[in-house]
Amino acid sequence: MRADVLKMAKNDDDGDGDIGVKLETRQKTKRPPMYKVMILNDDYTPMEFVVHVLERFFGMSHAQSFELMLTVHKKGLAVVGVYSHEIAETKVALVMDFAARHEHPLQCTMEKE
Secondary structure: OEEEEEEEEOOOOOOOOOOEEEEEEEOOOOOOOEEEEEEEOOOOOOHHHHHHHHHHHHOOOHHHHHHHHHHHHHHOEEEEEEEEHHHHHHHHHHHHHHHHHOOOOOEEEEEEO
């Protein structure tokens, strides 16, 4: 814990008229847990579609997207980003909805880091 100077007190408890410093301790703020967003391989989603998803929803360049798509293809899955819970949840939902609208079985999941 750390103590911060909050304000100067004009009247202190002992009545001598001196100006005192009031200290309060403040709890250190914890960072929120982070979540890995992963894309899973399947035998039906075209590789070009996966590249497009990575570019569109994760802001990757074409070269980065292509390289990560190959990782997904070879290893079965790949981490595409690490985000706070709300952002990870939103990205997973956007990818899943986009894949469903284009009739591809692409799966995107998240797990706590």
